[in-house]
Structures are given as C-alpha cells and as structure tokens.
Amino acid sequence: MARRPKYLRAWYGIFPAAMLALAPFALPLYVMTLLTEALILGLFAMSLDLMVGYTRLFSFGHAAAFGFGAYASGWLLLHTQLPMLCAVPLAALLAGIVAIGVAWVCTQATGVSFSMLTLAFAQLLYAVAFKWTSVTGGSDGLAGIPRRGGPFGFDAFSSRTGFYYFVLIALAAALVFCWALVRSPFGAVLRGIRENEAKTLALGYNTRLYKIAVVALAYGLGGLAGALYAPFAGFANTELVFWLFSGQVLIMVIVGGSGTLIGPILGAAFFLVVEHQLSNYTEAWALGFGLIFIAFVIFAPEGIWGLLTERLGRAGRSVR
Amino acid sequence: MSLFAFLTTQSLNALSQAALLFFLGVGLTLIFGIMRIVNFAHGTLYMLGAFVGYSVARSTASFWPALLLAPLAVGVVGVLFELVILRRLYRREASAFLMVTFGLALVLGEIVRLTWGPEALQVEPPQAFAGIVFLAGEPFPTYRLFLVAAGIIIAVAIWQLLDRTRLGLIIRAASQNPEMVSALGIDVNLVRSMVFGIGCSLAGIGGVLAAPLVTASVGMAATMIIDAFVIVIIGGMGSFLGSLIAALLIAFTQVFGEYYLPDFALAFMYLLMLLVLVIRPGGLLGKEA
C-alpha cells in the first residue's frame, strides 16, 4: 500500500465531510433519501471490507448481518417502547454477539470452505426469517417500523433530515473506529494474516482468535447498517437476507476498492446511483452491473478508489 | 403403509434426490480438481439447464431433445466463459476466480430472469415416464425411477471416462500436476476448457432432469449452489467417488430427516457439513481445498 502524505489524507476527509454535513440545505428531498440510503449501504460495505480487504476473508453471506440487524431493530421498535437511539445500537450489539458464534464455526475452515460456511449461515437465517412468522413476519416481513424519538423527548433524529444526520454520525463514528482499528496493533496482525497467515501463526499470534474478532466486528457493523435501515425504510423483509444482497455488497467492496474503507463507501454510492439511473431506462441494469463487476475484477482489481488515488498520486507528488 | 413399503419408497426417493445432487456435485468437483477453481456459477448453470430444457421441450413438444440440447447449450456457455474470462485469471490468486464466477452467477441469473420471466415454469416429464408404478402396494412416480437410472448411467459413464479413456487419464493427471502434463506436450488450456465445459454440461443435465420434478424457478440457483458445495465439501473437493458418497449421504439425510423432523431438515445438512469440516477438513475423500 502506498504511503499517502499526511496533508493529502486530511484533505480527503474534511471537504467531503463538510459537503455531506451541508447536503440537506442544498439538495431536494428525494436526493436526500437516496443519499441516506447510500450512507447506510456505505456503512454495510465498509464493514465487509474489514473482512475482505484487510484480512482476506471472503464472506458470501454478509447480508445475514444486515438482515439480522434490520429484523432486530425493527422488532425492538415495533414491540417495545425503546427509542431509536437505544434500539439501533442494541440491535447492532446483538448482531455482533451472535456473530461470534458464527465466526467460531466458520473459522474452523479456511479459503473457499470458509466462504461457503458464511453463505450457509446466511441461507439458514433466510430460512428462519421465512418460517418464524410470529417474530419476523414471514415472507411479508416487518412493516410500519417507527422512528421513535427519545429518550427524554429528544426526537431530532425522527424527521427525514434528522434521520439523515443520525446515519451520517453513525457512519462517521464507524469510519473513525475502523480507521483506528486498521492502524492499531490488532490491524497490523490482520494485515499479517492477509499476506501470510502461516507466518503470522509461526510468529506466535493466535490467528483464529483474530479472525473471529474481525468477523464479529464486521458483522456487528453490518448489523448496525441493517439496524439503521429498518427505521429508515420502515420495513424489514427476507430480501435483506437474500444471497443476492450478499453478492451486491461484495460487488460494492470490490468495485469501490477493497482494503481502503473509503472505497467500499464509494462503491455503495456508485451502485445505488447506477441502480436508480439505469433502472429508469432498462430492466437489465443488474445484468450491466454484474458485467461491470467482472470487468473490474479482471482489469481494475484496485477498484474505483484505487484508480482515483493512483491518478492523484501520480499527479506530481512523490508518494512512495 | 407397511414398513417395507415405506422404506422402499423413501429410499428410492432419496436415490432419485441423490442422483440430482450427484449431477450437480460431480461437475463442481471435476472443475475444482482440474482447475482449482470453485465455480460459484454452478447453481445458476443448473438453473439455466432447467430453463433451456423448458423452452426446447415446449417448442418440440417432447422431453428428449431438451435432455440433449440443454446440457449442450450450458456446456457451450461454460466453454465461452472459460475462454473469454477465466483464461485471463490463471495467474491471479484464487479469490479472483471466486469473484468472477460469482459475477457470472449474477449475470446469468439476470439473463434467465429477463428471458423467461420471474415465474416458475412447468416442464412436462417425457410421456414414457410420466406415470406411476406400484411398489409394494404404494404408488411411486415413474419419473423418479428414471432419475435413479439416469444417475447410475451417468455415474458409470463418468467413471469409465476417467478410468478407461485417454481423456480421463489426462484429466486425472492434470488434476495432480498440470505442469507435468503440459511438459508432456498436452495442451493444458484445451483440457481446462473441455473440463469446464463438461462440468457445466453436467450441471445442465442436472437442471433439465430436475425441471419436471421441481419446476424451473429463479430461486433454484441459490439453494442449489449451497447444496452443490455441501456435497463437494463433504465428499472432498476433487473426488469423484466422494461426491457420489456425499450425494447419497445428504439425500438420505434430507429425505428421512424431512419425514421425521421436517423443520430441521435444512439444519441437518449444515450440521453434517460442519461435522465433516471439523473432523476431516479436506472432506471425506478429498484433496485439501
């Protein structure tokens, strides 16, 4: 990975952050809705990047995290009096805790078997979501999920604009957390696992524990995204756990640029924009996106963000 | 129903199910054995076989041309994909293959959805096997017996191909040591394309044979890909015999599990897979993944 000069990094952060913070004042409502969804999906994609980009653990079942978070927060908001500010983090925490068990099982295997196990768990959750109608609403899912304010009457986040800021804050916090994580000693070990797991093991690290930890964190953050989605959209259904969704978020990560945290967020935005624009013209937009994905894997594995930073890096600055 | 009748019908049920699973798994394990590629699109190719079979069967008003043409079509799709896309990635690491075959699964899935629509489609079984036989006094669909027979025939055919023919020898050699085979003057790229094509055709055969039983639907691909991988994981990646044994194991677990504990049938399969992974990470008979 190239070492980007410090000033370049700060510049990347402040300008877009300011733009996002001021967006509600400049953009029309329907664009704001799209932007909110993009931020939620961006969080989702970033969480997967922890596994895929930083530890080379390919999950084909990440929708399980999202769906679990969505169902959990949806159920809490519908059946208890908990405010959003409590339900959403609680749902994310639950997702992370359950993920420890899932991670323990999946990390028994490596490589493709690991990926298959993650997919199997997602399918299992899908089947459960379908059958456990009393809790999940079956094929109809949960509907009418409220954006309950509180505690103490605080409901600034319940309006459209307020909720946007809620999501923005969550994404920013998660991004900062992940950024700190990958620069910590823990993150250095993840990198070791990514580049040469056998050597990392031989150095005395219990790589299994690290893998379980990163999977649980990734699922927890993915669950946070799902938990935000439920009050955003007002519903939660089995589509959120479907393998297609798992595939789409993987595409967001790869196309955006894996191992960069920002790349997947861009990938999610890119995906949404393409979906919204193309679907006006043709039914075959998903087909187009699949082809774009394949093209990226072959010709531009560093993704959009990788291409961008390379171009900026080459623009007269000595980076290496 | 007498116990004997019950056991007979359910066992034959399981055998027909095993046949379908076997078609799916053997193609996947063949592809992995030679190319070390895990073909994520395998379930979608299976589904494609079912839908192409539907169209051929409808336009010719007969099942048999479908049985011939669908696998052929799917095989061609596979070979094209290998030539155009997979060839570029042989120097890259394994995850690139995972991604790209996943992309193929999505693209093919969309093509199927756009061409044939989102509804499930009914395929008529061939006239000769559309009826019922009576086994130990119980009615049993003749088509399932046909499936069992087809499974046995194809399993034997593949076995003979691998064991007795020159191509089979090359395939087995290439799965152990592709560099050596190439050094012997054999065009390994050609072998790869052929094996990928054969593997995909097998998925196609599975699809078209399954269609009269389960109807051709867009959701097929997701469950089938998992089933296929469970077979290959349990049986061992790259092992022909392993996929046969695993298919039987899973089918019997599913059929009898479905009868006694219907809500947990799905869980049984995953539990089985987990158990095998814990005890023998390479699968029952497999080379390490």
Added chain:
Amino acid sequence: MGLLEVERLTRRFGGLVAVDGVSMEVAEGEVRAVIGPNGAGKSTLFNLITGIIKPSDGTVRFAGERLTGLPVPRICQRGIARTFQLTALFPEMTARENTRLAAQAREPWHWRFLGGGATFASAGKRADLALERLGLTALADVPAGFLSHGDQRLLEIAMALAQSPRLLLLDEPTQGLSVEETAQAVDTLAALLADGSLTVLLVEHDMEVVFRLADKITVLHRGAVIADGSPEAIRNDSQVQRAYLGGLS
C-alpha cells in the same frame, strides 16, 4: 539440564520413519548445527520442535517444560523463533514493518485494537535493533517482496531475532544464496552469535558455514542420530563420511 531437551523423538508417515528416536540436549548459549544428507529428517525435526507437526513418539522439553503437543503459537510464545527453508515473509510490508510485526508478538498489548502507539514504539525499537544487527537498516523501508533473495533470508533472521527468543531455529539460512551472499551472511551471523547470548539450532548443508559457526554438531541419517560432538570429532568421524559419500545403508 540443557535449554532444549529432545528425547527419543519419532515421527512416522505411514511406513516411512522420518525422524527415528532422536535424542539431543542443547545447552544454553550453544550453537548446535544439525546436518545430514537430503531426506535425513532435519526439517521434520524442526517442524516437530516448533509444533507444526505432532510426534508419533518422544518428547521435547524447553527450559524444563514440555513442548510436545502444544499449538504452534504457544510454542513460539515460550521463546522459540524460527526461520523457514522457503522464505516466509510479508511481501507487501516493508522490512521494518515485517520485523515490527514479529517484535509486536512479544508485547503485552500486542492485540490492542485502538491506539497502540506505545506498543508500536516499543516493538519498533526492537525491530530497528534487529535490523541493525543484521545489517539491513538501509533497506528498512523497502517492501520485503522487492528485496534480493539474500536480503530476504537475512530479514527472516531479523524477524526471528526481534522476538528476543531464547532459542533460535535457523532452517538452511544460506540456501539459495550466491557465494558472496553466503560469505556476507556468515560474517553477519558470526558477529551475531559471538557473545554467546543466543542459543541456536542450525540446519545447514554448507559445511564451511557449519564449521565456522557451530559449537557442536549433530549428524542425522535416515532420521536417526549417527554422530554427535565437536566439529573436530565430526570432521574425522568415518561413519559421517560414509553417510555423506554414500555406502552407509
């Protein structure tokens, strides 16, 4: 009582006995070379000691405590570091990052997931020291994958050193090196081992390297120890000569 005690260590692979009742005792501060013709079981012996494979029989004791049966990371944590026959590094990380990751494993907060500046500083210091001792300071910021083969071998040793091990296992450190690189490596190693503070188990094919560095030599043949003693004694041992020149069945 030696630092490392290997007692009747045996490993069978089906019908093949790769390591056959090997016993040896390595004292603290000693440099012990393990030599033998190809297939003698040297690498298998290393793998048994470091826990990568489990023995069929026998025990390994380190500082009086049982090592056999423990998982690989735990054995390493007891103070044993090794290099591999096929260079094992983190190719995209710089030499310094490689070494720092090795050093980090010995830090109390090596798993910290937020902050960790102190951990990095402490590990970094030990890493820089190790790089210096191996003469690699100038290459500290080069990605390991871009280093020459010789420098990569030295980097692996630096990584092992950065773990402040009590026992260092070097698996054919000069393998694949040119004549000059070998001479350089041996000079570096000799300087490293001069003060006698490190206990080293060394597998080597190059006899000159062995005779220059080793305090004692153990000779393996077909998995069993056929000779054990000072370099002088081994040099004159007829059995050893026959094993190397063939003829010993």
